[in-house]
Amino acid sequence: MSETAIQAAAETPPASPMRGYWRSVFARLGRDPITLCFAVVVLAIVLAALAAPLIAPFDPYQQSIIGRLKPPGWRGHPLGTDELGRDLLSRLLYGGRISLLMGLAPVLIATLIGGTLGMIGGFAGRLANTAIMRTMDVFYAFPSVLLAVAISGAMGGGIGNGILSLSLVFTPAMCRIAETASAQVKHLDYIEAARASGASAARILRHHVLGNVLGPVLIYASSLVSVSILLASGLSFLGLGVQPPEPDWGLMLSTLRQSLYVDPLGCALPGIAIFTTSVCFNLLSDGVRRAMDVRA
Amino acid sequence: MSATPMSTALADPRDRGGPAQPMLIARGLRRYFRLKGRGQAVRAVDDVSFTVFKGETLGVVGESGCGKSTLARLLLHLLVPQAGEMVFDGDLVGAARGIGIAALRQQVQMVFQDSAASLNPRMPVRDSIAFGPLAAGQSRAAARQTAEALLQQVGLRPDLFGPRYPHELSGGQKQRVNIARALALGPRMVILDEAVSALDKSVEAQVLNLLRDLKRRLNLTYLFISHDLNVVRYISERVLVMYLGQVVELGPATAVFAAPRHPYTRALLASRLSMDADRRTLEPPLQGDPPSPIDAPSGCRFRTRCPCAEAVCASRAPPLGHWEDRASHIAACHMATQGSGHTLAGAG
Amino acid sequence: MLGFVIRRILFAIPIALGVSVVCFSLVYLAPGDPLQTVLPPDATAETIAIVRHAYGFDRPIPVQYLIWLWHVLQGDFGRSIATRRLVSLEVSGALANTAMLALFAAPLSFGLGAAMGAIAGWYPGRAIDRLVTGAAVIGVSLPNYWLGIVLVILFAVEFMVLPASGMGQSGSAAFSLWRWSDARFLVLPVLTLAMIPIGIIARSTRAAVAEVRGLDFVTTLRAIGLGEGAVLRHVLKNAAPPVLAVMGLQFGYLVGGSILVETVFTWPGSGFLLNKAIINRDIPVLQGTILALSLIFVATNLVVDLLQAALDPRIRRR
Helix, strand or coil, rough: CCCCHHHHHHHCCCCHHHHHCCHHHHHHHHHHHHHHHHHHHHHHHHHHHHHHHHHHCCCCCCCCCCCCCCCCCCHHCCEEEEECCEEHHHHHHHHHHHHHHHHHHHHHHHHHHHHHHHHHHHHHCHHHHHHHHHHHHHHCCHHHCCCHHHHHHHHCCCCHHHHHHHHHHHHHHHHHHHHHHHHHHHHCCCHHHHHHCCHHHHHHHHHHHHHHHHHHHHHHHHHHHHHHHHHHHHHHCCCCCCCCCCCCCCHHHHHHHHHHHHHHHHHHHHHHHHHHHHHHHHHHHHHHHHHCCCCC | CCCCCCCCCHCCCCCCCCCCCEEEEEEEEEEEEEECCCEEEEEEEEEEEEEEECEEEEECCCCCCCCCHHHHHHCCCCCCEEEEEECCEEECCCCCCCCCCCHHHHHHHEEECCCCCCCCCCCCHHHHHHHHHCCCCHHHHHHHHHHHHHHCCCCCCCHHHHHCCHHCCHHHHHHHHHHHHCCCCCCCCEEECCCCCCCCCCHHHHHHHHHHHHHHHHHHHHEEECCCHHHHHHHHCEEEEEECEEEEEEEEEHHHHCCCHHHHHHHHHHCCCCCCCHHHHCCCCCCCCCCCCCCCCCCCCCCCCCCCCCCCHHHCCCCCCCCCCCCCCEEEEEHCCCCCCCCCCCCC | CHHHHHHHHHHHHHHHHHHHHHHHHHHHHHHCHHHHHHCCCCCCCHHHHHHHHHHHCCCCHHHHHHHHHHHHHHCCEECCCCCEEEHHHHHHHHHHHCCCCCHHHHHHHHHHHHHHHHHHCCCCCCHHHHHHHHHHHHHHHHHHHHHHHHHHHHHHHHHHCCCCCCCCCCCCHCCCCCCCHHHHHHHHHHHHHHHHHHHHHHHHHHHHHCCCCCCCCHHHHHHCCCCCCCCCCCCHHHHHHHHHHHHHHHHHHHCCCCCHHHCCCCCHHHHHHHHHHHHHCCCCCCCCHHHHHHHHHHHHHHHHHHHHHHHHHHHHCC
């Protein structure tokens, strides 16, 4: 856009002061202090996890036979130690990296795969649509926890398998949302006009359909992050996700549970971490939805 | 490439057949829509044939639901015809040695009725216009230039209107943008599907004049689809009347409007509002809605609403008659055919 | 209506078949030869061949699937590798225990969630709305396995008023709801299980009630002089179908998704059985449990769809 064009546009009595959808979304977000607060907390959690090697007071793997299950403050351990004498705060910080990874990666993968499949399925002919959507229906017919447990249970534990199974859990719902949005625009005249101009299907999808699909898909993805963090930690809690001795909130919860009667506080801490992260992502997502849902 | 107007038809290097070769010949086009869950089909376009000559405007009229829009989409292969063939400037469309669909779409473009729905709401209109040239392989800068030149041609200042989004434009401005978009690939023929129908009367006149002006400057050929007879009469040289997916009358505009030969055309003309109190007709206006195209009446499809229907109309479908050249005036009515068995045959 | 019922049931059949294909393929997701789970590590090549033939693993996979499906349709899920008991017996016993949890958690969470949501939706923007909305977010963000642990810390460790885990001395077979010494084992698992559905149902009820409350017909009802109580009844009736759909889905989750809560409380239900099967790599039990739970989920969805159609005539036409 040239300088003069912007000026000329600014001089005309503008029909709407804000140009472009995304700018107006960010403007609305900026006027929502509560959502911004939670965004800051989420950012802090993510930064703390990323900066774990810099700020963690101890090596999260360093065990100590004499220092097991010690209370906060014992020999400089701010939150005490776990059942193998490892520093709890350091493990919580390092655990955040894996827990966040396992929470975010499946949503990202499901958004990419499910979103693309759904967009194609909504735009394509009846045959491709049926093939894609009926397959998705089958996976949609499982309760999400059950499907995640079944797949990672069969494939065995590990971060990779956990991410894979959760991605598979989220893909069908994402696909349905993208399909609905894509099918909505499929028969609009501007798509026909684009076809008439000789553009390839891929080009039309990218320039004309994607814009319509992106909104609903991103709103849904943001609401999935919290679910994904809960489910991922749940898998690790069952011994299906992250494997010892890696630090992970769900896994810490499961191992510290054995010493429930001795050290109830230590047992509560990883849960508080999961809960806080999940609540903040949830409220952040609500704010994003409100900012994006307003019809201009 | 073609933002610059061509001076004459002969100067267009794409003109292969010369002025005598029709721009587009459609023969026996057919498209039925299968109804979900039932064995029936809607006969949206049923055995439609016609010819469009270079440089002319062929008007297509009919009530809503008669298959006009389906016909437009068939011509561009936005819908694939189930039968029939098309010849564009002497080349068979879709045939191995003829012209491909992609090449056809470079030369035939379309303007849609709903000016709002036919522009992507998330794109500045300049980008909407540049989309076709970009898809056709032009560079970003060239496509942008084409778009701005076209905005100028349709009477919108490029610097002012180019960066705007569709919701910031009026209906008439949007339709001007749509016309610019249709011209962006430098077509030789433009299909206007109810292109001015949704506009206010004053705006409609402006856009009609723009279309006439563009046609002369760019040497275009129009297929002008509308339900508004006054508009069709104003812009067309020849007129084609459709009823329930079929052609019922075809002829020069002056002849069709002065002496309609099909009772349906007569009824359409009679039901049109006239400002002139002396020109009121005694023809009965059309009664009721057209019958469902799912189970169209036997024989002549118009007989259920025709004031002159007789037994022969139910038993046999009237042929459209023999078409020879652009001066031919033909109608699919037993009354227009000598010896058809209708008591009024030859009288109309 | 009958046409809709038949169509909807016919639609569920391919879904159920698809679910069975997924369950069957779990064997092949497992790394290594599925035979490894049944064979001793020092088995000779000859033994392996015999066992392979006996289990039908030498046939093409589609044939194996059809044979498996045929057995499943007759209620034969095979035998547990760990206990050698019939899978069908193991699964049905565990399902009964899971159903007991779900049948208590469902009315608790549905009633509480709907009531909270209706109040919040009736007074949108007021303090009570904020309170309910906040509580609902907390409910859906709580890791319920952690909530279970916290409840155990509080009520079993600190106050020592409720048992921490299991089903009590009488065990699964003799468990009686009518004896407090048994029934008290239910309290904490049911509370824990109900937490997430309470949040979700409160949220969707609030949204539905708030939306219906703003519709024109409500103004009309007031204009013709109906009392607030009668208006509320009309609003709730119109807000019911979408909430009902959510409830149905949540009931499915209560049955199929209780694995975490059952593990926390060592409640011998289907989720606990599933967890054991995974630890023991007991593939027949794994398959059987997942198939049973997901088919229950499919059936629940079917029933909800039909109920919704019965309540809302617009849905039938789709």
